[in-house]
Each structure stands twice: as C-alpha cells, then as structure tokens.
Amino acid sequence: MAFQKPSHTFTKIHLKALHTNNFKILFALSFTVFINTFSFAQDIPKKQTSIEPSVKDSVTVSVDSLLLPEISEKSQDTIVTDSIKPKKETLTDIVTYRATDYTSFNQKKKQLYLFNEAEITYGDINIKAGSITVDYSKNTVYAKGIIDSTNTYIQAPVFTQGQNVVEPDSIIYNTKTEKALIYNSVTEQSGGTVVASITKKENDSVYFINRGKYTTAENLEDPEYYFLLRKAKVVPGKKIVTGLTNLFIYDVPTPIGLPFGFFPQTETQTSGVIIPSFGEQNERGYFLQNGGYYFAINDYVDLAVLGDYYTNGSYGLRLESTYALRYKFRGNFAFRYENLISSERGFPDYSKSTVYNLRWSHSQDGKSSPNSRFSASVNLGSSTYYRTTLNQANIGSTLNNTLSSSVSYSKTFQGEPQTNISLTATHTQNTNTQEINMTLPTFQGSVGRIFPFAPKVGTKKGMIQNVSLQYNVRGENRIRTTDSLFFTKQMFKDAEAGFQHNIPLSTNFKLFKHFSLSASTNYNEVWTFKTIKKSFDELNRKIVIDTVNNFDTFRTYNFGASLGTTIYGMFNFEKEGKDTKIKAIRHIVRPSVSYNINPAFDRYYDTYEVVSADGLTTSDVEYTRFERSIFGIPNNTFSSSVGLSVSNNFEAKVRDKDTTATEPKKVILLNNLNFSTAYNLAGDSLQWSPIRMTGGTQLFDNKLTVNFGATLDPYALDNNNNKIDKFNINNGGSLFRLTSANFTMSTSFSSKDNKKDTNDRGIQENVRNGGRDDDLFGLPQDYSNQNFEDEEGDEEETTSEFYNNKIPWSLRLAYAVNYSNARRENLISSHSLMFSGDIELSPKWSVGASSGYDLKDNGFTFTQLRFKRDLLSWSMDFSWVPFSANSSWNFFIGISSNILKDLKYEKRRQPDQRL
Structure with missing residues (x-):
C-alpha cells in the first residue's frame, strides 16, 4: 500500500511541565477522533494487471504509468440501472x-x-x-x-x-x-x-x-x-x-x-331455489306446494321446475318456461302432471289417477318476417284436470267446459296473382263429455282473385269486366277420439283425411243506379281416401258397413245471385226557435234478395236391399258411399230457394252537454236489427223457413251491451207437437210462433280511481287456462305463486284525509236468459245473473267478490270472496269459496318485493276432492 507523503513538516516541541486542563484535553481528543473517523484524503487507485500489447509495429511506445487516468471505484459499480422505481404520482386520473x-x-x-x-x-x-x-x-x-x-x-x-x-x-x-x-x-x-x-x-x-x-x-x-x-x-x-x-x-x-344470512343481489336473472308453501288438505294430508328450482338459462329463455308433494303419496310436477327474442318472437310453455291418490290402499274408496295439462303460447313480431307467420295457442290435457287439480292457481278455471288449441304457419308468395299457403293443427275438447276433435294437420292454399276481362288501365265497369275467379284448396286429417284413446294407435287408425278444391266465379255491377247485383257460381271437388259399402245381413238382421280404403272423388256445383240496396231515412225533430234535445233520428235500411239453386247429384248414390223378417217384402234403401267424407256429401235433392233479409241501424243526433260543441252528438240507438228468412221453390211442403231476428245495442255511453235474438216459425204444430204444413194463423194461433229466444246483457261500472285492469296476473292466468278474461268465475287463490304488482309503477294519487267521500269501486254484471218453445215446452232453459266487484274501503283495504245467481234453479253459482290489505312493504290476502264442490279458503301474508317474496306465511284449506 502506498502512503502519501505529508505536505507539511512537524515542529519539534520540547516537553515542559505544564498545568493541565482536563476538560480541554478531552475535547481535543474527541475532536481528533471525529476528524480521523469522518475525513479522508484522495483515494489511491489500486494497482491493476497490465495488459501486454500485441506486436503490430516495430516501434514500441511505452507509457508512463503515472500518466494513466485514475479510475474511480464509483464508476466501476456493477449495477448499471437503479432497481428503485420512481415514486408514483399522487393522482393517476384527471x-x-x-x-x-x-x-x-x-x-x-x-x-x-x-x-x-x-x-x-x-x-x-x-x-x-x-x-x-x-x-x-x-x-x-x-x-x-x-x-x-x-x-x-x-x-x-x-x-x-x-x-x-x-x-x-x-x-x-x-x-x-x-x-x-x-x-x-x-x-x-x-x-x-x-x-x-x-x-x-x-x-x-x-x-x-x-x-x-x-x-x-x-x-x-x-x-x-x-x-x-x-x-x-x-x-x-x-x-x-x-x-x-x-x-x-x-x-x-x-x-x-338466522345465525347467518345471504341476500342475493343481482341486476340479471339468476338461478336459485324456489321456496315452497306448506299446508294441509283434508284428504291428502300435509303438503309442500310450488317448490322447486329456477334456471336462468340465458337472457332469452328461462325454466322453472316446480313440484307438489302430499303425505298420502300424491305428487305433482310442473315445468314452466318463458322465452323472448326482441323484434322476433316471444312465448311461454307450461306442462303440468299430477299423480292423485285418494284414501288409503286397502280401503274400498281407494283410487289412483293421473292428470296432465299442456299449455303453449307463441307470437311472432310482425316486422320479423312480413311474408310468413308462425303462432301457437295450445291448451290440452286431461278433461278432469281443472276439476281435480291440487294447485290453487287453477281455481278460476274449474268451471271451464272447453279446451282449445291452434298451431299455425302461413306464408305469402308475392306476385300477381298472390299465393298463400298455411298449415294448421287444431284441437277442441269438451271436458264434460271428454270428446276430442283434432286436425293434424289442415293444409290451405289459395290463389288471389283474378279479373281476366278487366282493362289494363282505368276502373272496371259492367258485368263482364268485373268477372273474377280464384282457386282454393283445403286438406284435412281429422281425428275424433276421447281421453282414454288420446295419442294411441287407435286414435290414428280412426283418422279421416280428404281434400276439397273450390273455384268460385263471381261478378257484381250496379243495376238501375241504386241497386247492387252480384252473381256467382261455385265448382267444388272433394277427394277422399275412405268410402263405405252398405249391405243387409239377413241372418243377423242388421246393416253391415264395410270400409273401403281407396281414393274416390265427387264433384258438385251451384249458382247464386243477390240484389241489394241501401235506404237512408232522416226524421227531423228540430223546430224553428226551439233548441230541442233530440235533433234527428237516422234510419238505415239494407234490404237484400238472394236466389240459390243446387242441382241433385243422385249419380253418387247407391241402394241396398232390405228383406223383411218373413222374407216376402223387400225395400231399397238409398245411401252414398261418401257418408264418411269430412267435407260433406253430395246433394241428392234439387233445391231452389229465395232468401230475404233486412238489416236496420238507428242513430240519433242529440244536443251535446258541452256548450262549446258546435255539432250535435251522435248516439247509437240500435247497432243492428236484422230479419232473415227463406222460401224453398222446389219444396212440396214447409216451404217457408223460420224468421230469425237478431239485434244489439250499447247504452249509457257504451257501458251497457245488450244483445237479443228470437226465432219465429210461421207453421203450426199438431197434437203430437210435430210441425205440420199449415200456417199457425190458420190454425187459430198468432201470425208467428215463438220457438226460441235469447237475451244477454253485460256492463261494467267503475269510479275513475278503480278501473279493473285486464292485465291483472290472475285474469291472464284465467285466459291462458281457456277461461274468461274477467273475474266473474273467480281468480286464482295461489298468491305465493304470483308476482305482486310492480313496485316501480306510477305513484298513487295523494289521498285526502277525508277518504270516505271518494271510495274507488268497480262492478261487473252479466245477465243471460234463454227461452225454448219448439215443441210447446214453453220454458226458460237457462236464466242466470253473474256479478263481480271490488271496493277500496280505505287506501289500504280492498274487498272483492265474484258470484252469480241461477234464477231458474234458485241457487247461487260459484262464489268467491276476496279481501286484501296493503301493509306498505307487505301484502295480506284472504280468499274464500264458501260453498260448492270447490269450497276452500286461503290466507297469505308476505313481503311484496320479489327479492324477499319467500318470506311469507300461508294457511289454506283446499277443496275436498271427494265432493
């Protein structure tokens, strides 16, 4: 190690005995130590290994080591980049x-x-x-x-x-x-x-x-x-x-x-458990109902799997799905299956049965495909489903007598002429007789109306230029069956199929300026795949009908013409100088006369011989092999008839209550009053048909709808109440004999604050089940299975402290009576009054009722009483059917919000199925 030579000389000092100061000595020593510790001179670079130069030149140059530049140790640090990141800015956003x-x-x-x-x-x-x-x-x-x-x-x-x-x-x-x-x-x-x-x-x-x-x-x-x-x-x-x-x-x-809780919070659909409701049923014990799981499949379709279970072994399964695609289509699907057990095994009244119901509704947005359309409305299942179902959601549909379905697809081919085709599957089911009629499927095709003689430009004039024709075809596969044979091999074996082709040719034109004359002829051809052959079995004394499976056809045609006009009559009641209430009454009459002729096509008829029991007398019985054709049979009797009809309309102009109105107010007195009858020119007796009269109107500012009808027969009856060829007036009676009549009336009254909402979920459930679009037959009692009213609805009007001066209410009435006297019965066949209403006793209390009275049998019809209490964030409902086979009640209290709707208490008594 090289030491630097000091740059100054030390002065030699002779030591003398001096008086010392301890404090100063200590201070000097401390200062010296401090200086030697923290001060330093210039560093002497370390001696480095010399690098031998390569010999490239004969001249060797030596460099003095003292002239080499000094290299600092600091510049020799192996860390080139600092590992400490720069300090982050205080704010990272604007x-x-x-x-x-x-x-x-x-x-x-x-x-x-x-x-x-x-x-x-x-x-x-x-x-x-x-x-x-x-x-x-x-x-x-x-x-x-x-x-x-x-x-x-x-x-x-x-x-x-x-x-x-x-x-x-x-x-x-x-x-x-x-x-x-x-x-x-x-x-x-x-x-x-x-x-x-x-x-x-x-x-x-x-x-x-x-x-x-x-x-x-x-x-x-x-x-x-x-x-x-x-x-x-x-x-x-x-x-x-x-x-x-x-x-x-x-x-x-x-x-x-709870010791712990979990509240799901989501803005989108989420799968989860559906909490069931519990209760007790008289015959089937305790139950859990409408419990299951909800599957939020995606934004377009969902699925709810629900089930019911009873302690006696009965159970039910329900699948419900809703789907929608914006600007394309929307619909819902529901399938319900129930296994019902009554009594207990070993008892004489033990029974076990299964019922089911299938519902499907599909509608297509008209903008998605203007030239084609698909729609579905399906409601089919067991005829006894709504009467025996365990689920209270069906209480409003227990009185339905008919189930119907329709699934159709149609397409239009644009052009001249326009062509339309459609495929439809239909279903009607009588829940009383359990008879089912289906078409699987029905095909329809048509070619638009063609005017072969019409001018290329301008309007059509005259009889020839207005001649038009078109072509229609209809094919059906028709099935008639019952509940027990539904979707079995026998059902399809008994199916009947056929096609009908129709070509109408018609024209119309003005006659004498005020009359409109139309004439038409129609060609009809029917194809069938099954015919029959009848014969008489002399041994067993009965008629034998054999089915012949082959293709056959028959053709018919007819002719018709109609002449009509419109007559306007005005009756003025205004008087000069007087402002009368009724200004005028206008009467519109539309009389028409029609003529129809149908030839006899007896060539399609055959006969079979019937031999009497003694074998001596024979008789020929006429029949046609097309009796089982789904499009009817050819006519074997010539007919020529004249039809007469008159339609009337009455309107009145009255003084408007609004003093600022400049024109009188128009009021309809009678929407229609129609009379129709016919006279058979080819008949040998009873040539006049009964007169059919129908009419209808709306009263009290269209709040009361009235419809009526009657049938008047001009012929008399004999002592056996059979119609005879003798006018009733010539038999000592009146000009016409009233054989039937009907009268219906319906109305709906409500205060401005309480109009019945036709979009109510209970009413929608009735309609989907094939019932009425009102609550005259009651509403479902299953409150736990229904979403409550949207909480984001319009704010309610601030209610006055004196609430009793403005009580919202609504009332719906339906009255119907039918009279029958075809064979001197002279009786009222049906006579009933149905009513329903709701009253808000206070801003939070409301009561409602649906009932009716059978005026013929003197008894109340299905009756349901409803009570509802709005508890702000909670809702309390009570529904009671006091009598009938569906006697039941249901009490419910729960939170109205959908997110906490499972927090509820429900107590119910279901109908006794043994009744």
Missing part, C-alpha cells in the same frame, strides 16, 4: 371539479376547497355534496352537507362509483388506497336498501357495515320492517353476507332470524 359559490386552493396546506353544489370527478368516482375538501398531501377527499339559513342539513353527499350509488351524511375517501369511511349511508341494492351508521369501503366492490338495516320499505326514516345486520359484507350487484340477523317490525325485534 380530476375535474366545480362549485357554485367558490373554489379555492391553499398552497401551503395543499388543500382544495369547494362550497355549495360542489362536484368532483376522479376516474369512475363522482362525488356531489354541499362542501368538498381535497387534501393532496394526504390523498383524501372529505365531503359533507351544509347548513342553510333555517338550520337544516342540506346537500348531503352523493357518492357514485360505477353503478353503485351511496347517499351518506358525510364521507372520507382516500384516492390512493381507494378506501372510504361512510357515515349514515343509504345504499340501494337490487330493490332493497341498506341503511348503516358506519360503512367501510374496502375497494370498488366490497363494503363492510356495522349494525346496518336492510329493508325494502319506502320510508327509510321510519321503516315498517327491516333486518338488522350486525356485521355484514356487501358486494354491490352480487350479494350481502351477514352474521346474526333477525327481523324487526317497527323497531320491535321478532324471533324470526
């Missing part, structure tokens, strides 16, 4: 802010002050408040409200991050850690609201709260109920997880609670 009164910045404290309607946006975070302070040194934002002149706390903060909105009293937010302390916050979570005194925001997706309240009540200052969340974690839009929680009703704790 901050925008504004305020109404003032915006100031304290440079020394590095704080920004915003006052009055202050707003600050940082990334996806937006804060609005009366006062906002931003501390750049601590990376915090503090927001709070302000006090106005009335000492009221206003402009409380509104904290928004993404789609999450929090409305606290004040908030402290750290922009660096993205954590926040929120005081007295109110947060809406998927239909529910979380109210917490202190909330800690961990990040943009997690909140922790202490002693928070979860409720769906609208009045958050004094909620009628809430769940106390002692410690909870909130993930907005996903879930709320809490520890010990229990229900409070008006701040009173209840024993209803």
Whole structure:
C-alpha cells in the first residue's frame, strides 16, 4: 500500500511541565477522533494487471504509468440501472371539479376547497355534496352537507362509483388506497336498501357495515320492517353476507332470524331455489306446494321446475318456461302432471289417477318476417284436470267446459296473382263429455282473385269486366277420439283425411243506379281416401258397413245471385226557435234478395236391399258411399230457394252537454236489427223457413251491451207437437210462433280511481287456462305463486284525509236468459245473473267478490270472496269459496318485493276432492 507523503513538516516541541486542563484535553481528543473517523484524503487507485500489447509495429511506445487516468471505484459499480422505481404520482386520473359559490386552493396546506353544489370527478368516482375538501398531501377527499339559513342539513353527499350509488351524511375517501369511511349511508341494492351508521369501503366492490338495516320499505326514516345486520359484507350487484340477523317490525325485534344470512343481489336473472308453501288438505294430508328450482338459462329463455308433494303419496310436477327474442318472437310453455291418490290402499274408496295439462303460447313480431307467420295457442290435457287439480292457481278455471288449441304457419308468395299457403293443427275438447276433435294437420292454399276481362288501365265497369275467379284448396286429417284413446294407435287408425278444391266465379255491377247485383257460381271437388259399402245381413238382421280404403272423388256445383240496396231515412225533430234535445233520428235500411239453386247429384248414390223378417217384402234403401267424407256429401235433392233479409241501424243526433260543441252528438240507438228468412221453390211442403231476428245495442255511453235474438216459425204444430204444413194463423194461433229466444246483457261500472285492469296476473292466468278474461268465475287463490304488482309503477294519487267521500269501486254484471218453445215446452232453459266487484274501503283495504245467481234453479253459482290489505312493504290476502264442490279458503301474508317474496306465511284449506 502506498502512503502519501505529508505536505507539511512537524515542529519539534520540547516537553515542559505544564498545568493541565482536563476538560480541554478531552475535547481535543474527541475532536481528533471525529476528524480521523469522518475525513479522508484522495483515494489511491489500486494497482491493476497490465495488459501486454500485441506486436503490430516495430516501434514500441511505452507509457508512463503515472500518466494513466485514475479510475474511480464509483464508476466501476456493477449495477448499471437503479432497481428503485420512481415514486408514483399522487393522482393517476384527471380530476375535474366545480362549485357554485367558490373554489379555492391553499398552497401551503395543499388543500382544495369547494362550497355549495360542489362536484368532483376522479376516474369512475363522482362525488356531489354541499362542501368538498381535497387534501393532496394526504390523498383524501372529505365531503359533507351544509347548513342553510333555517338550520337544516342540506346537500348531503352523493357518492357514485360505477353503478353503485351511496347517499351518506358525510364521507372520507382516500384516492390512493381507494378506501372510504361512510357515515349514515343509504345504499340501494337490487330493490332493497341498506341503511348503516358506519360503512367501510374496502375497494370498488366490497363494503363492510356495522349494525346496518336492510329493508325494502319506502320510508327509510321510519321503516315498517327491516333486518338488522350486525356485521355484514356487501358486494354491490352480487350479494350481502351477514352474521346474526333477525327481523324487526317497527323497531320491535321478532324471533324470526338466522345465525347467518345471504341476500342475493343481482341486476340479471339468476338461478336459485324456489321456496315452497306448506299446508294441509283434508284428504291428502300435509303438503309442500310450488317448490322447486329456477334456471336462468340465458337472457332469452328461462325454466322453472316446480313440484307438489302430499303425505298420502300424491305428487305433482310442473315445468314452466318463458322465452323472448326482441323484434322476433316471444312465448311461454307450461306442462303440468299430477299423480292423485285418494284414501288409503286397502280401503274400498281407494283410487289412483293421473292428470296432465299442456299449455303453449307463441307470437311472432310482425316486422320479423312480413311474408310468413308462425303462432301457437295450445291448451290440452286431461278433461278432469281443472276439476281435480291440487294447485290453487287453477281455481278460476274449474268451471271451464272447453279446451282449445291452434298451431299455425302461413306464408305469402308475392306476385300477381298472390299465393298463400298455411298449415294448421287444431284441437277442441269438451271436458264434460271428454270428446276430442283434432286436425293434424289442415293444409290451405289459395290463389288471389283474378279479373281476366278487366282493362289494363282505368276502373272496371259492367258485368263482364268485373268477372273474377280464384282457386282454393283445403286438406284435412281429422281425428275424433276421447281421453282414454288420446295419442294411441287407435286414435290414428280412426283418422279421416280428404281434400276439397273450390273455384268460385263471381261478378257484381250496379243495376238501375241504386241497386247492387252480384252473381256467382261455385265448382267444388272433394277427394277422399275412405268410402263405405252398405249391405243387409239377413241372418243377423242388421246393416253391415264395410270400409273401403281407396281414393274416390265427387264433384258438385251451384249458382247464386243477390240484389241489394241501401235506404237512408232522416226524421227531423228540430223546430224553428226551439233548441230541442233530440235533433234527428237516422234510419238505415239494407234490404237484400238472394236466389240459390243446387242441382241433385243422385249419380253418387247407391241402394241396398232390405228383406223383411218373413222374407216376402223387400225395400231399397238409398245411401252414398261418401257418408264418411269430412267435407260433406253430395246433394241428392234439387233445391231452389229465395232468401230475404233486412238489416236496420238507428242513430240519433242529440244536443251535446258541452256548450262549446258546435255539432250535435251522435248516439247509437240500435247497432243492428236484422230479419232473415227463406222460401224453398222446389219444396212440396214447409216451404217457408223460420224468421230469425237478431239485434244489439250499447247504452249509457257504451257501458251497457245488450244483445237479443228470437226465432219465429210461421207453421203450426199438431197434437203430437210435430210441425205440420199449415200456417199457425190458420190454425187459430198468432201470425208467428215463438220457438226460441235469447237475451244477454253485460256492463261494467267503475269510479275513475278503480278501473279493473285486464292485465291483472290472475285474469291472464284465467285466459291462458281457456277461461274468461274477467273475474266473474273467480281468480286464482295461489298468491305465493304470483308476482305482486310492480313496485316501480306510477305513484298513487295523494289521498285526502277525508277518504270516505271518494271510495274507488268497480262492478261487473252479466245477465243471460234463454227461452225454448219448439215443441210447446214453453220454458226458460237457462236464466242466470253473474256479478263481480271490488271496493277500496280505505287506501289500504280492498274487498272483492265474484258470484252469480241461477234464477231458474234458485241457487247461487260459484262464489268467491276476496279481501286484501296493503301493509306498505307487505301484502295480506284472504280468499274464500264458501260453498260448492270447490269450497276452500286461503290466507297469505308476505313481503311484496320479489327479492324477499319467500318470506311469507300461508294457511289454506283446499277443496275436498271427494265432493
């Protein structure tokens, strides 16, 4: 190691005995140690290994080592790049802010002050408040409200991050850690609201709260109920997880609670368990009903699998699905199957049966495919399903007597002429007789009307130019069966098929300026695949009918003409100088005369010989082999008849109650009053047909609909009540004999505040089950299986304190009577009055009833009483069928919100199936 030579000389000092100062000596020594410890001279570079130069030149140049530059140890550090990252900026996003009164910045404290309607946006975070302070040194934002002149706390903060909105009293937010302390916050979570005194925001997706309240009540200052969340974690839009929680009703704790709770929160469909309702049925024991699982398959289709179970072994299964594709189509599907057990095995009244029901509804948006359309409306199943079903959702459909279905596809081929084709499958089912009629399928095709003699330009004039023809074809595969044979081999074996071709040729033109004459002829051809052959079995004395499976056809044609006109009559009641109430009555008469001729096609008829029991007398019986044709049989009797009809319409012009109206008000007196009859020119007796009279009108500003009809027969009856060829007036009677009559009347009255909603879920359920579009036959009693009214509906009108001066109500009436006297019965065949109504006794109480009275048999028809109490966030319903075979009642109380609808209590008594 080389030592640097000192640059100064030491002075030689002779030691003398001196008086010492201990303090100064210690100070000098300390100073010397300090200097030697922290001071240093120039570093001497280390000797390095010399590098021998390669010989490239004969001249060797030597360099003195002292002239080499000194290399610092610092420059020889092996770390080229510093591993310490530069300090991150305080704010990573642009901050925008504004305020109404003032915006100031304290440079020394590095704080920004915003006052009055202050707003600050940082990334996806937006804060609005009366006062906002931003501390750049601590990376915090503090927001709070302000006090106005009335000492009221206003402009409380509104904290928004993404789609999450929090409305606290004040908030402290750290922009660096993205954590926040929120005081007295109110947060809406998927239909529910979380109210917490202190909330800690961990990040943009997690909140922790202490002693928070979860409720769906609208009045958050004094909620009628809430769940106390002692410690909870909130993930907005996903879930709320809490520890010990229990229900409070008006701040009173209840024993209803759980050691932990999970509240799903989602803005989209989510699969989950459907909580069943429980109860007891007289015959089948205890039950669980309408429980299962909901599958949120995707945004276009869902599926609910529901089941019922009874302790006696009965069970039910239901599949319900709804699907929709915007601007394309929408529909729903439901299948129900029930296994019913009565009594117990070993008892004489033990029985076991199965019932099912299939419903499908599909509608297509007209804009999706203008030239083709597919639709479906299916309701088929066991005839006894609605009468024996265990599910209370079907109570409004138990009186249905007919089930019907239709599935159709149609397509139009544009052009000249236009061509249409369609395929349809139909089904009708009588639930009383259990008879089923189906067409699988029906094919229809048509070619648009063609005018072969019409001019290429201008309008058609005259008889020839108006001649038109078209072509129609219809093919059916018709099935008649019963419940027991439905979808068996026998059902398809008995099917009947055929085609019908029809070509109508017609024309119309004006006659004598005021009459319209139309004439037509029609060609009809029927194809069938089955015919019959009849013979008489002399041994067994009966007629034998053999089915012949082969293709056969028959052809018919007819001719018809009609002449009609329109007559207008005006009866004025206005008098000069007087403002009469009735200004005028207009009478419109449309008389018409028609003629029809049908030739006899007896060539399609055969005969078989019937021999008497003694074998001596024979007779020929005529029949046609086309008797089983689904499109009828050829006519074997020549007919020529004249038809007469008159239609009437009566309207009145009356003085309008509105004094500002300049024109009289038009009132319809009779929508229609029609008379029709016919005279058979080819008949040898009873040539006049009975006169059929129909009419209808609407009264009281179209609130009352009235329809009536009657049949008047001009011929008399003999002593055996058989019609004879003698006019009734010539037999000592009146001009006409009333053989039948009917009268119906229906009306609906309501106050302006309580109009019955035809979109009510109960009414929709009735319609889907094939019932009425009103509540005259009652509504379903299964409240737990129905969604309540949307909470986001229109706000109710503020009700006056004196509520009894304006009670909303509605009333629906239907009256029907039928009279029969064809064979001197002279009796009322049916006579009934049906009614239903609802009354809101108070803004929260409503009662309703559906019933009827059979005036013929003097007894009440199906009756249902309904009571409903709106408990703000809760709903209470009670439905009661006091008598009949469907006697039952159902009590329900539960939270109205869909997210908590499983929190409910339900008690019911189902109908006794033995009745």
